[in-house]
Amino acid sequence: MKVFKFGGASVNSAEAVRNMARIVQHHLAGEPLAVVVSAMGKTTNDLEALARQDYGSEQWGAFYDKIEQYHRGIACELLPGGEEVQQRIGNLLAHLADLCRTRSSRHEDDAQFSASIVVHGEILSTNIIHAYLSSLGIRCRLTNALEYIQTQAGSYSDARVDWQRTLVAVRHMWNEGKDCDVVLAQGFIASPDGGVHPCTLGREGSDYTASILAYCLDAESVTIWKDVPGFLNADPKYFPDTIKIEQIPYNEAIELAYYGASVIHPKTVKPIQNKGIPLYIRSFITPEGEGSSVGNYHTIKPETPLYIFRNNQILLSILPRDFSFIAEDNLEYIFGRLNALGIRVNLMQNSALSFSICVDHDEQRIAQLMEDLSSRFQVRYNDNLQLVTIRYYTQTVIDSIVAGRKVLLEQRSRSTEQIVVQRN
């Protein structure tokens, strides 16, 4: 069996859903196809925003209406007169509103509450897509990922998979869908207890869901349908002349995702690598194109420098106030705070007297970090920076990136150059 994954951009309008359905139809074979879908367009952002508003406030109402109109509009275009699907959407939205209304009495903390709201994006999208695929005569089974993507308790926004329980539950789910064409699953959403407490696998986590299903079901392949022709050597937003990488070794894909290449979610590759399942990245805009494949290769093909740009970076220099050295005890304290605040270090460097880290500039978290560190350390910072990672660099390539810009930090290994530069 094969696993297909469609992200938010591939289902962000009625026309996009029709296109996605054509791709699915084209690939129907004798056995069921597992189709993982994200929330439509930017719905997850809207749901996160909704969860932050006070129930009944004007802003709350504005986000709620936006979410309702968007989904009803797409469903209405796809299925004119489709009362059943509108009824479904109505029920899901009523449940969403109810959760917001009764918030304080039911949820221990913000992350738990936010997860219970955010999962509605994928639930809405799969309900609409299920209705539409069924209307085309595709035998489509809608499953509930909250029941089979099982997680360890402890995190609601970036949960860890409980592999043993998930394996059993996914296989059970699959056996029940044997006689259909498509088994439809929500990406991103999961639960430690079969759906009583919904959680998520982290933003952009739908790729990971596809990989989990592929692992559990020993899939033949995973295909991620994107709005780019494949895995490019740079984000086309920053580079006019990108090169498509045809073949990528698993480990290279893991490294690139780790450094911040946004094409694949970082956790996606490991499970399928363990089983040697190939991962294809193809374009939903030009679905006939070849795309890129991640698999058991020795090197990337073609061999060319790869660029990863991370914007909105802040560089913190942390100096002990008591003139002690940056040694294990100080580092332990700093990393303890970073871990507690969920701040990921993109690059670090230390000297005897100061420790520098480059991190994403999440204003709330960084302000909290600085406050936490202030009793023991003096913290200096530079913001509005860019972190550029170049795999397989050459000096010419580095020169062209830094030309005319101030370099604040540089680190080089045999294969990778990382530079923190002022944005131009």
Ligand code: ASP
């Ligand atoms: N809908 C989720 C998000 O926007 C998951 C995903 O798109 O993969 O983060």
Ligand code: MG
């Ligand atoms: Mg997405």
